[in-house]
Amino acid sequence: MRHFFVEPFQYGFMQRALVVSLVIGAVGGIVGSYVVLRRISFFADTLTHTVFPGVAIAFVTGHSLWLGALVAGVASALLFSLATTNRRVDDDAAMAILLTTFFAVGVMVVSRVESYTNDLLVLLFGRVLTVDRADIVSTVAIGAVALCIVGALHKELVFRAFDPEGAEAAGYSPLLLDIALNLAVTLVVVAALQAVGTVLVIALLVTPAATSRLVTRGLGTMIAVGAAVGMAAAYLGLVISFSASVDHGVRLATGATIVVVLTVGFTLVAAATWLRRRPAVAA
Amino acid sequence: MIRSIGDIARSDLLLRALVEAVVVGALGGVIGVHIVLRRLPFTVMALTHATFPGVVLAGILGLNLIAGSAAFGVVVVVLLWVVSRRRELDTSTATGVILAGGFATGVLLFSAQSGFDRDLTSYLVGSVLTVSTADVVATAVIASAVVGALVLIGGPLTFSAFDRIGAEAAGVPVVYLDLAVLLLIELALVVSVPTVGIILSVSLLVAPAATARLWVDRIGASMWLAALLGATAGAVGIVISQAAGTAAGATIAVVAGGGFALSVIGSPRHGLLARRRVAARSFAG
Numbered sequence: 001m002r003h004f005f006v007e008p009f010q011y012g013f014m015q016r017a018l019v020v021s022l023v024i025g026a027v028g029g030i031v032g033s034y035v036v037l038r039r040i041s042f043f044a045d046t047l048t049h050t051v052f053p054g055v056a057i058a059f060v061t062g063h064s065l066w067l068g069a070l071v072a073g074v075a076s077a078l079l080f081s082l083a084t085t086n087r088r089v090d091d092d093a094a095m096a097i098l099l100t101t102f103f104a105v106g107v108m109v110v111s112r113v114e115s116y117t118n119d120l121l122v123l124l125f126g127r128v129l130t131v132d133r134a135d136i137v138s139t140v141a142i143g144a145v146a147l148c149i150v151g152a153l154h155k156e157l158v159f160r161a162f163d164p165e166g167a168e169a170a171g172y173s174p175l176l177l178d179i180a181l182n183l184a185v186t187l188v189v190v191a192a193l194q195a196v197g198t199v200l201v202i203a204l205l206v207t208p209a210a211t212s213r214l215v216t217r218g219l220g221t222m223i224a225v226g227a228a229v230g231m232a233a234a235y236l237g238l239v240i241s242f243s244a245s246v247d248h249g250v251r252l253a254t255g256a257t258i259v260v261v262l263t264v265g266f267t268l269v270a271a272a273t274w275l276r277r278r279p280a281v282a283a
Numbered sequence: 284m285i286r287s288i289g290d291i292a293r294s295d296l297l298l299r300a301l302v303e304a305v306v307v308g309a310l311g312g313v314i315g316v317h318i319v320l321r322r323l324p325f326t327v328m329a330l331t332h333a334t335f336p337g338v339v340l341a342g343i344l345g346l347n348l349i350a351g352s353a354a355f356g357v358v359v360v361v362l363l364w365v366v367s368r369r370r371e372l373d374t375s376t377a378t379g380v381i382l383a384g385g386f387a388t389g390v391l392l393f394s395a396q397s398g399f400d401r402d403l404t405s406y407l408v409g410s411v412l413t414v415s416t417a418d419v420v421a422t423a424v425i426a427s428a429v430v431g432a433l434v435l436i437g438g439p440l441t442f443s444a445f446d447r448i449g450a451e452a453a454g455v456p457v458v459y460l461d462l463a464v465l466l467l468i469e470l471a472l473v474v475s476v477p478t479v480g481i482i483l484s485v486s487l488l489v490a491p492a493a494t495a496r497l498w499v500d501r502i503g504a505s506m507w508l509a510a511l512l513g514a515t516a517g518a519v520g521i522v523i524s525q526a527a528g529t530a531a532g533a534t535i536a537v538v539a540g541g542g543f544a545l546s547v548i549g550s551p552r553h554g555l556l557a558r559r560r561v562a563a564r565s566f567a568g
Contacts, residue, residue, distance in 0.1 A: 041379030042325040049482065083544075086497070088553040093493040096324035100486030101540025107408050107483075107533035124407070125390060200390070203383030210376045244395075253394035256387040263384030270372075 008242040017128045017195075020139050021234035021258065024192045027143040028204030029212070029230030031150055031188045033223045034181055036209040037161040041202070043080075043182070046095040048189050048201045050076035052124075053106035055193065060109055066138055066190055073186035076102055077179070126197030126255045128238075139191045146187035153180050158219060196255030203259040204230060211266045214273050233262040297525065300411045303419050304517030304535060307475045308487055310426040312513030313433060314471045315492030316506045317464055320444045324489045326363055326465070329378045331472055331481040333359040333385025338406060339392040349421075349473055356469040359385060364462050409480035409532030411521065422474040429470050436463060441502050479532035487513055490539035497543075497550040512542060 008014045035044050054072025058065050076098055083094040131139075150157065159167040160177045168174050185205065192201045208230035209222070216222040237258030244250045244257075318327055337355020341348050359381070366377040414422075433440070443450035443457045451457045468488070475484040491513035495505040520535030527534070548555050 036376050039373050039375050041375045042328070045325070045328065045379060045382065082555075083547050086547050086553065086555055086558070088497050089493065089547060090319065090322060092322050092324040093319050093489055096328060096485055096489040097493060097540050097543050099328070100483055100490070100536045101544075103482055104486065104533035104536035104540070108529040108537065111408075111530035111533065112528065200383060200387055202379060203387060206376060206379035207383060210372060210380050213372065213376075250395050253390050256390035256394060259383055259387030260391050263380065263387065266380055266384070 004243055005239055008239055008246075013129055014238070014242065016131050016133070016136060017254070018235065018238055019136055020131050020195050021128060021238055022231050023136075023139055023143050024188075024195050024204060025208070025230030025232075025234035025258075026227040027146055027188055027191065027230075028201075029208035029226035029228070030223050031146055031184050032205040032207075032209035032230070033212070033219075033226045034150055034157050034161070035185060035205050036213055037158065037219075038181065040181075040185075041206050042092055042095050044185050044189075044205045045202045046080070046099040047073055047076065047182070047186050048198050048205075049099040050102035051186065051189050051193075052198050053102050053109060055198065056106040056109040060113055065193060066142065069190040069193060070186065072102065073189060074183070077182045077186065081175075081179075122197075124197045124199045125253060126193065126195050126200070128195040128254045131194050135194050139194065142187050142191040146184045146191065149180055149184040149187075153177065157181060196258060200255050200259045203262055207259070207262040207266050208233065211262070211269050214266075214269050229262070229265065233265060234258055237261045296412060297521070299414055299416060299419055300531065301518060301521050303414045303422055303478055304411055304521050304531075305514040306419070306422050306426050306517075307478045307484075308491065308513030308515070308517030308535070308539075309510040310429060310471055310513070311475060311484070311487030312491035312495070312509030312511070313430050313506050314467060315488045315490075315513070316495065316502065316509050317433065317440060317444070318468065318488055319492045319496060320441070320502070321464065323464070323468070324485070325375060325378055326367075327468055327472070327488050328485050329363060329382035329385070330356065330359055330465070330469060331476065331485055332382045332389075333362075334469075334472070334476075335386050335389030335406070335481065336392055337389075339389050339396065343392070343396055349477065352476065353469070353473045356473065357466070360462070360465040360469050364465055367461070368458070406476070407480050407482060408530055409476070409478050409483060411478045411531045411535075414478065418477065422478075425470055425474050429467050432463075432467055436460065437502075440464065479535055483532045483536040486536035486539050487516070490536075490543045491516060494539075494543045494546045497546040497553045513539070516542060 009018060035041060051069040051073045054068035054070070055065050058068025080094055080098055083089050083098070084091055156167070156172050156177055159170070160172065160174060164174060188205060189198070189201050192204055196204065209226040211229050212222050212226035216225050238254060240261065241252040241254045241257040244252045318324060334352050334356045337351045338348050340355070341351020362381060363378065366381065367374045439450065439455045440460055442453070443455050443460050447457055471488065472484055475487055478484070479487060491509040492505070494512055495509035499505050499508055516539040517535055520538045521531055523538065524531040524534035546554065551557055
C-alpha cells in the first residue's frame with residue numbers, strides 16, 4: 001500500500017506534479033460547479049480549444065504560453081458574444097465554428113515548425129511530469145485569481161444560473177456576469193495547460209462538478225465535494241500512471257489517466273444513484 | 284513545391300485529395316443543416332472525441348481503423364441517445380463527461396500501446412494527402428447513402444426539429460428519428476475524420492450549414508447551398524494549404540470558419556451590417 005500511495009512522491013518531479021495536479025483538481029472542481037450550474041459545458045470545451053492558437057503562437061515566437069493562452073481565450077469569448085448578437089446564429093453553432101477555426105489556426109501555426117508532431121502533442125496533452133517551480137507558482141497564481149472571481153461573485157452567479165430574468169430585474173448585468181465566469185473558466189484552462197494539456201481540461205471542469213451534483217443537495221456542499229473529487233482523481237491518476245510505468249512497464253499518459261479516473265468515478269456514482277432511485281420509481 | 288491549380292490537376296495525389304475534400308465538404312454541408320437545426324453541434328463534438336478509443340483498439344487488434352471507429356461510434360451514439368433522454372443531469376453536462384472521458388480513454392490506450400507518434404497526429408488533424416483511390420470511392424458511396432437516407436426521412440426530420448410535440452402527436456417516431464440522425468452523423472464522421480481529423484471534422488459538419496442559414500431561409504435551399512459551401516471550403520482549403528505549406532485539414536477548417544465570419548457580418552439580409560442599416564433607417568424614419 002505504502003509503496004503504491006506514498007513512495008512515488010520521494011522524487012522531486014512527482015512532488016511537483018502532485019502539487020500542480022491537486023491545485024488544478026481543486027480549482028477545476030470549484031469553477032466547474034458554476035459551469036455545470038449554468039449548463040455551459042460546451043462553452044468551456046470551446047475555450048479549451050480556442051486558447052490553443054494563442055499557446056501555439058507564443059510557443060513558436062518564444063513568448064509566455066500563459067499570456068498567449070489568455071489573449072486567445074479572451075479574444076474568442078469576445079468574438080462569441082459578437083457572433084451571437086446575430087439572431088440567425090445559434091449559440092452552439094457559433095461555439096463549434098469558433099472552436100474549430102481557432103484550433104485550426106493553432107494547428108496551422110504549429111505545422112509550419114519542423115518538429116511539428118512532438119510539439120503539437122505536448123501542447124495538446126500536457127506534460128505534468130516536467131513542471132518546474134516557476135510553473136507551480138504560475139499555476140497557483142492563476143488558479144487563485146480564478147477562485148477570487150467566482151468567490152467574489154458567488155451570490156450573483158448563482159442567482160443568474162437559477163433565475164436569469166430575476167437576476168436581470170434585480171439589476172445584475174447578465175453580460176458582465178457571463179464575462180466574469182468566462183474569464184474564470186479561461187484562467188482554469190490556462191492554469192491546467194501544463195498538467196493535462198488543452199484537450200483534456202474540459203474533464204476537470206465538468207466531471208468533478210457533475211459527479212458532485214449527483215450526490216449533493218446544497219450548493220456549498222456541491223462545490224466542496226466537487227473540489228474534493230477533482231483532487232482525489234488528480235492524486236489517484238498520478239499514482240496509477242506512476243505505478244503502471246515503474247512497476248508494470250506500461251506507459252500511461254498522466255493527464256489521460258487522471259481523466260479516466262474521473263470518468264470511472266462519475267460512472268460508478270451515476271450507476272449507484274440510478275440503482276437507488278429505481279425502487280422509488282417502481283413504488 | 285506545388286504552386287498552381289494546374290499543378291494540382293497534374294498530380295494524382297493532389298487530385299485524389301481534392302476530390303475527397305470536395306465530397307466530404309458537400310456531405311458535411313448537407314447533414315450539417317440537420318445538425319444546426321437540431322442544435323447538435325456539441326453532440327457531434329462529443330461523438331468525434333469519444334469514438335477515439337475505437338480507433339486505437341482497432342489499431343492494437345490489427346483491424347481496419349475506419350471499421351473500428353464506426354463500430355465504437357455506434358456504442359457512443361447509443362450512449363448519447365440514452366443519456367439525452369434521462370433527467371438526472373442536463374444533457375450538455377452529460378455530453379461533456381462522455382466527450383472528455385471517451386477521448387481520455389483513447390489517449391490512455393494509445394500511450395500504453397506505443398507512446399505518441401505520427402498516427403495520433405494524423406488522426407487528430409487528418410491526412411487528406413494520403414487517401415487512396417479506394418478511400419475516395421468508399422467516401423463517395425457512404426456520402427451518397429447518407430444523403431439518400433436524409434432525403435428519405437427529410438420531411439419528418441424537419442417537422443420534428445421545429446415542432447417536436449406536434450410531430451409526436453402526428454405519429455412521427457421522434458425518439459427513433461433522434462437515433463437515426465445520430466447514426467447518420469456518425470457515418471458522415473467515419474468518412475470525414477480520416478480527411479480532416481477528429482477536431483476539425485466538426486467544422487465541416489457545422490460551419491457550411493450555419494453559413495447557409497445566414498443567406499437562405501428554406502431548408503431545401505440551405506441544403507444545396509451548404510453542400511456547395513462545404514465543397515468549396517474543401518477545394519479552396521486544399522489549394523491554399525499546398526501554396527502556403529500548411530496542414531490541409533486545418534486550412535480547410537479555417538476557410539470554412541472564415542466564410543462563416545464574413546457571412547455573420549456581411550450577409551445582405553441577416554448580417555450584422557445589414558441589421559444595423561435597417562435599425563438606423565427605422566430609427567430615422
